[in-house]
Amino acid sequence: MGVGSMSGLYFGVSGFQVNQTALQATAHNLSNLDTDGYVRQQVLMKDTLYQMYSRSGVSMQQVGLGTSMDTVRQVRDVFADKQYRLETGRGAFYSAMEEVGEEVETYFGTDVDDEKLKNTMIRFWETLNELQKTPDSIVNRETVIQSAQEMIEQAKLIYNQIVDYQRNLNEQLTKQVGEVNDIAKEIHELNREIVRVESNQSEHANDLRDKRNLLLDKLATYAEINYREDGNGCVTVNFEGIPLVVDDRVFELGTMPVSESSNLLQVVWADHGNMPTFNFSYLPSAETSTDVGSLKGLIYARGNYIGDYTLMDMNTSQAYLNKLDEYGYPEYASWYDYFVGEGYLSSTAVGTDEELESAYAAFYEKEIEPYLVTNVEAQLDYMMHNIVTTINDILCPNIELDAVTTVYDDDGNEVKLFIGTKVLNTENAPVGLGVDGEPGEELFTRSTTPRYKKYHDDEGNTVYVYNEEDPADKYTQYTISQLTVNDTLIKNPSKLPLSDPKEHSNRQDVLNDLLDAWSSEGDYEGMGDDHPKSNMKVLTPNTLTGYNFQGYYNAMIGDLSNSINCYYNVAQNQTVVANQLDDRRQTVAGVNSDEELTNMIMFQQAFNACSRYINVVADMLDTLINRTGRA
Secondary structure, eight states, X not given: OTTOTTHHHHHHHHHHHHHHHHHHHHHHHHHTTTOTTOOOEEEEEEEOOEEEEEEOSSOEEEEEOOEEEEEEEEOOOXXXXXXXXXXXXXXXXHHHHHHHHHHHHHHHOSSGGGOHHHHHHHHHHHHHHHHHHOTTOHHHHHHXXXXXXXXXXXXXXXXXXXXXXXXXXHHHHHHHHHHHHHHHHHHHHHHHHHHHHHTTSSOOOHHHHHHHHHHHHHHXXXXXXXXXXXXXXXXXXXXXXXEEEXXXXXOOXXXXXXXXXXXXEEEEEGGGTTEESOOOSSOOOTTTTOOOOHHHHHHHXXXXXXXXXXXXXXXXXXXXXXXXXXXXXXXOSSHHHHHHHTTSSOTTOOOOHHHHHHHHHHHHHHHTTTSHHHHHHHHHHHHHHHHHHHHHHHHSOEEEOSSOEEEEOTTOOEEEEOTTOEEEOTTTOOBOSSTTOOSOOOSEEESSSOSEEEEEOTTSXXXXXXXXXXXXXXXXXXXXXXXXXXXXXXXXXXXXXXXXXXTOSBOHHHHHHHHHHHHOSSOOOOXXXXXXXXXXXXXXTTOOOOOOHHHHHHHHHXXXXXXXXXXXXXXXXXXXXXXXHHHHHHHHHSOOHHHHHHHHHHHHHHHHHHHHHHHHHHHHHHHHHHTTTOO
16 A cells, blocks of 8 residues: 555545535536626646655655645636727727717707708708799798798707707716726725635635626726736726726726816816826827727717817817816917927927918817717807808998098997908998898897997998907807897898898899808808808818808718717627627636536546545455454
8 A cells, every 4th residue: 555554545535525626616617607707617636745665776666645626716818808808898988989979960860851950951042042033022031031040940959959968978977987986896895805715825716706807897898997916816907097996995086077167077086186087188099909998988979078160260269278287277378389389380380370270170180070079069060150150241241441440339439440340331231121221130140249239430320340259258159059040030021131222122142142152162252352251161170172051061960970880880890809709708717517517427436436445445454454363
């Protein structure tokens, strides 16, 4: 029996114990066959110590002292885990973008026949055509005004729905932030439990590790994560490069307004001085693997402010004021300062119009266009702004004063009008029907700001001073939120200015201009130099294709649909990739009932063999002790 016959019993007992543990592990695997996140466990065996009983000239004579359990390990592919979590995170990012885009698209209409804004625009165009045929018809004038109301109301409805949805995304944002914090806390608690269980170095908290890995799978769908397990079994998790879970605590996320004037929320590190969680200085991209997570995708699709037409042009946009310093104040005083400070222009740039326009196009491409909701809001408002201002400028043409002019208000106070001040061109402006027809009645008005402020000159003539749009004052702008149809025209359609003030005849050229402006592709000149050139040219500042009003709408919806389709395709591709990686993980980590049953038979046979071996040794010892040496 080698070193000693009594040791033979230990050989059998050690095999008996190891195979019993292996049977228990196999039974545990089978009982968790359908448990989500469970990773099969495997008992690793090893030889116990060898004992030398003699030495020869070339080798040592040894005998083994049985077998023992090395460890009960989890069978998983760590590399596949990391790849799976990255790809599911990317899929969640584009799924969130797609979901937001589809919601926005539904506000415009789910199909061609249901596009209510487009249909009201077509209806307005048709009523203008009918009015051109019979300008004196009060019925046709009423129809034009009514269709204008329908168009404005529909634009308002869609725009307000998009803005409301954009604000309501705060709820999803807050919900996901809470879920991330809850997951982080669970991981931290599991860390503590795993460390406690494994501190005696005799047990393995594999089931707890399964729960923790399942939480890491879920956490990876919110944003980019990195993690590392230390020698004690504690996992440290970084969320967007910042510690979220460490060995002794959890750093929680929170939300706060993007700015003091905004009701849109951003995600911040509540335990890091409200530092922003996501840095969009560099746009998310597949090349840098930063397009990860539904939380990031939600913010990226939503944007950080509500869009309007002012964003489409550097001359009206004041978006540079959104760049705040560490004290919460605007960091730049002008677009030139912003472009130089943010790297859109070199410090040696002079700041010519061409340089600034090019820099703004690059700014829009990076800071506005990628944010789906903000971009759609800006485009929709830009389209409606151009429609109403183009039509108003035809009905109420302005000119700029070329000399300082003195006028008087109703109280007789003297007012100086400086060079460049816009006033109604009363010599060429059409008037309403009748001998007392008045000029200056615009079709579309701002709800709180009239088109003109009236003064009179030395001769008693009325001077209509145009109330300019102020980029810093929403209430002075022809923006959707402020647009209405002129109540004076609703009550009395005859005041729609389409007549010549001298000849008291219809101004057919005005009607022609209305139709020409609608069909032009950004090159409408109007009636000579008195009419400003339409700026309905491009879909965004960084594109070159010109559109008419109807074409612009089609291009806007087409661009939105293309974006949604791209997000959908990427999300679907990511789902396929993630499923393939999960299949790969399951091939290694999943429980196969046939394989486990085979193992069970093998361990059971080994268990029985050890049992029989112990019986044989026991019988042999009985013979040696009780029977040897008797007379």
